[in-house]
Amino acid sequence: MSAPDDLPRYRVRNCHGFFADVPWETADVLANFAFPWEDRPAPRTEFRALWDAECLLFRFDCEDDDLVLADGADAKEKVIGSDRAEIFFAPDLSLDPYFALEMDPRGEVLDYEARHHRRMNWDWTFPHLTLRAEIAGAGYTVKGTIPLQTLRDLHVLKPGASEFFAGVFRAEFSHRDDGDVHQGWMAWVDPKTETPDFHVPSAFGVFELVGG
Template structure:
């Protein structure tokens, strides 16, 4: 069993390591006051801070609007994405979770620390409610056979007149079991893949992020793409 002094040292090192990272505060709510519907219409969401600082890190034009909000109640971390999209693309290719990786989608990557080792964990969620869940190791060593622990992740979605909504719940138990919540801080990347029809009918991806990664080419699988969610 690790001593309190050891745990305090680890906490101090993590705070130092993440000191310069962009942060978002996840406000706490009472248990059983938020039910995910896919519409983000629970009154509890009025307590959350809306994060709208999403942009195209590798393009000059303005990105379509994306917002993120999060709350937690001690048992679940709730996340709400709202995406403006004038052409939602959700193809069915192999009729498995990999299809979400070819669709318009929002994403959250979660890591223990900035080494992205031994694993970081990814949820890529499309407008149809499909989730590409996998774990990976730096650099870009993906394990698509891995799935989020059973009944520890919930998702509901809805389309709107100008886009789509993705509402999820991740159990705090699963985050702790994966070692992702030291000192109630979650190293997380918040992303979006926007698929647009280009010349010749090719559907090209445009990449949207909360944090601007330190990369000249599109890449979210690097430490500089992550910020920190601080659970209040």
């Protein structure tokens, strides 16, 4: 993999824990999420990731005092209408294909394969994903694991490589006084599009596995 030098980078540190015993305090904290398409302060959002010999481990901690949790006939309907955290993975910046995880505070997940621009395969599921979510206090936490072999099989993590393309996002919804829902969109990397859109190459950065 050859990533452009100017792409934002996040260091994924090595660990030896697993899920409940994960030493999250050793992870780098990614907290510079913002609203690229709105002029307002962003609620606290912290993303952490670690890796061991088998898995990529990730965690979102999201401050949210006005949770929006939609009803629906299936996970897709529930997640699309709800507050959520999102991770996208791509073999390269053509986004042909890329793979998405959208996860709400209840642990519902919308996972899909897509091709630029917004050609989704809703029948696809992320292989061997483990996910747990919790609503607590004024916010929620989402934690998950993905086998490194899955990232290799998807050609996201290339043979001999220690870095890959990824995007991390948050859908921050809130209730309006008139009963409607305001949809806010937060990103780690500003895609610099005129309208909200995470499904573009400019929304991605680089995750680098370090300390192995």
